[in-house]
Amino acid sequence: MRPVDxxxxxxxxxxxxxxxxxxVAECRRPALLFSGGKxxxxxxxxxxxxxxxxxxxxxxxxxxxxxxFPETLEFRNRRVGELAADLVVASVQDSIDRGLVADPWPxxxxxxxxxxxxxxxxxxYGFDACFGGARRDEDKARAKERVISLRKSDGGWEPDQQRPxxxxxxxxxxxxGEHLRxxxxxxxxxxxxxxxxxxxxxxxxxxYYSHRRSVVDRGGILLAVSEWVVPGPGEAAEELSVRxxxxxxxxxxxxxxxxxxxxxEVIAEIADSRVSERGATRGDDxxxxxxxxDRKREGYF
Amino acid sequence: xxxxxxxxxxxxxxxxxxxxxxxxxGAVDDGKSTLIGRLLHDADQLTExxxxxxxxxxxxRGQSGINLSFATDGLRAERAQGITIxxxxxxxxxxxxxxxxxxxxxHVEYTRNMATGASTADLALVVVDATRGLREQTRRHTALAxxxxxxxxxxxxxxxDLIDWDERRYRELTQEMQLLAxxxxxxxxxxxxISARHGDNVVERxxxxxxxxxxxxxxxxxxxPTSTFAGPGMTGMRLPVxxxxxxxxxxxxxxxxxxxxxxxVSDEVVILPEGRRTRVTALExxxxxxxxxxxxxxxxxxxxxxxxxxxxxxxxxxxxxxxxSRDQVATVCxxxxxxxxxxxxxxxxxxxxxxxxxVLAVESxxxxxxxxxxPASYLETNDIGVVxxxxxxxxxxxxxxxxxxxxxxxxxxxxxxxxxAAVMVGAPAVT
Numbered sequence: 001m002r003p004v005d006x007x008x009x010x011x012x013x014x015x016x017x018x019x020x021x022x023x024v025a026e027c028r029r030p031a032l033l034f035s036g037g038k039x040x041x042x043x044x045x046x047x048x049x050x051x052x053x054x055x056x057x058x059x060x061x062x063x064x065x066x067x068x069f070p071e072t073l074e075f076r077n078r079r080v081g082e083l084a085a086d087l088v089v090a091s092v093q094d095s096i097d098r099g100l101v102a103d104p105w106p107x108x109x110x111x112x113x114x115x116x117x118x119x120x121x122x123x124x125y126g127f128d129a130c131f132g133g134a135r136r137d138e139d140k141a142r143a144k145e146r147v148i149s150l151r152k153s154d155g156g157w158e159p160d161q162q163r164p165x166x167x168x169x170x171x172x173x174x175x176x177g178e179h180l181r182x183x184x185x186x187x188x189x190x191x192x193x194x195x196x197x198x199x200x201x202x203x204x205x206x207x208y209y210s211h212r213r214s215v216v217d218r219g220g221i222l223l224a225v226s227e228w229v230v231p232g233p234g235e236a237a238e239e240l241s242v243r244x245x246x247x248x249x250x251x252x253x254x255x256x257x258x259x260x261x262x263x264x265e266v267i268a269e270i271a272d273s274r275v276s277e278r279g280a281t282r283g284d285d286x287x288x289x290x291x292x293x294d295r296k297r298e299g300y301f
Numbered sequence: 302x303x304x305x306x307x308x309x310x311x312x313x314x315x316x317x318x319x320x321x322x323x324x325x326x327g328a329v330d331d332g333k334s335t336l337i338g339r340l341l342h343d344a345d346q347l348t349e350x351x352x353x354x355x356x357x358x359x360x361x362r363g364q365s366g367i368n369l370s371f372a373t374d375g376l377r378a379e380r381a382q383g384i385t386i387x388x389x390x391x392x393x394x395x396x397x398x399x400x401x402x403x404x405x406x407x408h409v410e411y412t413r414n415m416a417t418g419a420s421t422a423d424l425a426l427v428v429v430d431a432t433r434g435l436r437e438q439t440r441r442h443t444a445l446a447x448x449x450x451x452x453x454x455x456x457x458x459x460x461x462d463l464i465d466w467d468e469r470r471y472r473e474l475t476q477e478m479q480l481l482a483x484x485x486x487x488x489x490x491x492x493x494x495i496s497a498r499h500g501d502n503v504v505e506r507x508x509x510x511x512x513x514x515x516x517x518x519x520x521x522x523x524x525x526p527t528s529t530f531a532g533p534g535m536t537g538m539r540l541p542v543x544x545x546x547x548x549x550x551x552x553x554x555x556x557x558x559x560x561x562x563x564x565x566v567s568d569e570v571v572i573l574p575e576g577r578r579t580r581v582t583a584l585e586x587x588x589x590x591x592x593x594x595x596x597x598x599x600x601x602x603x604x605x606x607x608x609x610x611x612x613x614x615x616x617x618x619x620x621x622x623x624x625x626s627r628d629q630v631a632t633v634c635x636x637x638x639x640x641x642x643x644x645x646x647x648x649x650x651x652x653x654x655x656x657x658x659x660v661l662a663v664e665s666x667x668x669x670x671x672x673x674x675x676p677a678s679y680l681e682t683n684d685i686g687v688v689x690x691x692x693x694x695x696x697x698x699x700x701x702x703x704x705x706x707x708x709x710x711x712x713x714x715x716x717x718x719x720x721x722a723a724v725m726v727g728a729p730a731v732t
Contacts, residue, residue, distance in 0.1 A: 008399040010587075011598075013587055136392070167705060173648070276348040
C-alpha cells in the first residue's frame with residue numbers, strides 16, 4: 001500500500017530549510033532580515049532548526065525605521081539573546097543623519113526609504129544574500145518572484161529579467177555588486193505561518209495577540225496612538241481590544257479588532273476573516289496595483 | 302463555508318493534507334488565467350479586498366463586472382500587454398490538499414518561465430478553447446510539460462457555453478489530447494468540460510452538461526495522486542549532501558533533503574561518486590531522532606564510515622545506485638540568446654554539486670510539433686535537443702524519467718551567473 005504523504009506543513013518546512021542550507025553553502029556572507037514580525041520570527045525558527053545543535057551561521061539584520069513598537073524590539077532582543085545570534089542594526093535615522101536620504105516623516109512614513117538603508121547595509125557589510133520572510137500570497141508582484149531573486153548592483157528587482165529557477169536546484173552565484181534576496185517562505189500563506197507558530201509553540205511579540213490599546217481610525221486603518229501618531233483635529237482616540245496581523249513601521253501598520261489571545265484563537269479568527277492580511281493592516285500597499293512592484297524595483301524587501 | 306474555514310477544518314486532519322503542485326498551461330486567450338481566477342473565486346480563496354481590487358482593475362479597463370483573469374497578472378508590463386510574461390504562483394486549500402498553482406506564460410519567448418513552472422509540477426492543467434481546439438501552442442506546452450516529467454494532465458475544455466455544450470466536440474478534443482498524451486510517453490489524461498467565465502464545472506457542477514458525470518476541476522485536483530520527484534523506475538533512496546559535519550570515530554553527519562524511497566537506520570548505502578559502502582547509524586528529521594524518514598523531508602543522516610564525505614556527494618541506496626560518470630547524454634532546453642555549440646564551457650549544478658561541463662556535441666534537435674529528433678549542430682533560444690556533455694567531476698545521475706531531482710542539472714553561464722539551460726539526463730521522454 002502506498003504510504004501516506006507527509007503533511008504539507010512538514011514539506012514546506014523541509015523545503016525552507018533546504019533553501020537556507022543551500023544558500024549558506026554557496027554564498028560568502030548571507031544575512032537574515034529580522035524585523036521581529038511573525039514571518040521573520042518563523043524564518044529565525046527555521047534557521048535555528050536547520051543548523052542545530054550548531055549556532056545560526058549568519059547575522060540577523062534589522063532595518064530599523066526608528067518608528068517601532070516597543071514590544072517588537074523587546075522580542076527581537078530576547079530572541080537574539082536566547083540564540084546567541086549576531087545582530088546588525090541598520091538605522092534609517094542614521095541614513096537620514098548622514099544625508100543618504102531625506103526624512104519624509106511626518107508628511108509620509110519612513111517605510112519606503114528603508115530600501116536606502118537596506119542597500120547601504122548590504123554594501124557596507126558585503127552581504128551577498130539576504131533571507132527575507134516575504135510570501136507570494138501577500139501581493140501580486142511578490143506572486144511572481146523567484147525563491148532566490150537577483151538584485152542588480154543598484155539593489156533593484158528586474159521582474160522581466162528573472163533567472164529561470166528549475167526543479168529545486170538553487171544557485172547562489174552572483175556578479176560583483178549584485179546580491180540575492182532569498183525567500184524560503186515563498187509558498188507559505190498567512191494560515192500556514194500561523195499553523196507553524198502553533199505547532200512549534202513559538203514565541204511572538206505580544207502585540208500579535210489581543211490587548212487593550214488606544215487607537216485612532218485613519219482611513220479605515222486603526223493606528224496606535226504613540227509619540228508619532230497623535231489624534232488631530234476631528235479625530236478621537238478610542239481604547240479597543242486589538243491585535244496586529246502584521247508588524248512593521250508603527251506609523252502605518254494598522255491593528256485589527258480582535259479578542260484572540262492564543263495562536264489557536266488567531267487561527268480561528270483568520271479562518272473567518274474576509275480581508276487579506278495586507279489589505280487589513282498596511283497603509284503602504286493601498287496606493288495602486290503596482291505599488292509593491294515599484295518598491296521592489298527600488299530595492300525594497 | 303469560506304476557504305479559510307475549509308483550511309481550518311483541515312487542521313483536524315493533519316497528516317492527510319498533501320501538497321499538490323500544478324502548472325496551468327495553454328495557448329494565449331484560451332482562458333487559462335480566467336480559469337485560475339474562477340477556481341480561486343468559487344473555492345472562496347479570494348478575500349473582499351482582493352475582489353474589490355479585481356473589480357476596480359476591471360473597471361479601469363472599461364470592463365463591467367469582474368474580470369477574473371486579472372487575479373494572476375501581477376506585473377505592470379503584463380497588465381499593459383494583456384499577456385502573462387512570468388509565472389505567478391497562487392494558493393488554494395481544500396480539506397485534503399494544499400494547491401500550489403503556477404500560472405505559466407504562453408508565449409514561446411518566455412519558455413524559460415514556463416519551464417520554471419513545469420519543472421516542479423505534479424500535474425499540468427491544460428486549458429483549451431473548445432471553439433478553436435488544440436492549437437500549436439497547446440501541443441507545444443503539453444509536450445514541454447511531459448518533457449519536464451509532469452505525469453498527469455488535466456484537460457479543461459473551456460468555453461463550452463459558446464458551442465452549446467456540444468458533447469461530441471468535447472469528446473473529439475478529449476480524444477485528440479489522449480492521442481497526444483500517448484505519443485508523449487503515456488501521460489495520464491483526465492478531462493472536464495467547463496466554462497471558466499461562467500463557473501461551470503470548475504468548482505460548481507454545471508447544469509448545462511447533464512451528459513457529463515465526471516469530476517469538476519477542483520474535484521479532479523483533489524483526487525490526483527501527488528507524486529513529486531521519484532518515478533516508477535527508481536526504487537532506491539537518494540540524499541544529495543548539503544552539509545557534512547564530522548562526528549566521533551569516523552562517523553559523519555550529513556544534511557540534505559531526501560528523495561526517492563524511505564531510508565531506515567541500518568540501511569546499507571553507497572557514497573557517490575566514490576563508491577564506498579557504509580551504513581546509516583542515525584537519522585533525525587527537523588522534529589528529532591527517528592528510525593526511518595521519507596521524501597521530501599530535510600534530514601540529518603549519520604554514516605558509520607563517512608570519512609571524506611563532502612557537500613555535493615550523493616548518498617544512495619546500495620541496491621540500485623546510479624553509475625557515476627563524467628560523460629552525460631542529456632536533453633537540453635536552451636534559454637540563452639546565443640547558440641549552444643560544441644566546445645562551450647559552463648558551470649553545472651547537479652543536485653548540490655557545482656562543477657563545470659563542456660559541450661562535446663549537439664547531437665540532435667527536437668521538433669515539438671512532430672515530436673521527432675532531427676540532426677542539428679547547435680541549439681538556438683528555446684530549442685530542445687540532445688547534447689553530450691563532459692563534466693569536470695563524475696556525477697551519480699539517474700535517468701530523468703526515473704528521478705527528476707537526481708536526473709537533472711542546470712547550466713549556468715559563468716560570465717553572467719544566469720541559468721541558461723535545463724538539462725534532463727537521457728533521451729527526451731516524449732519521443
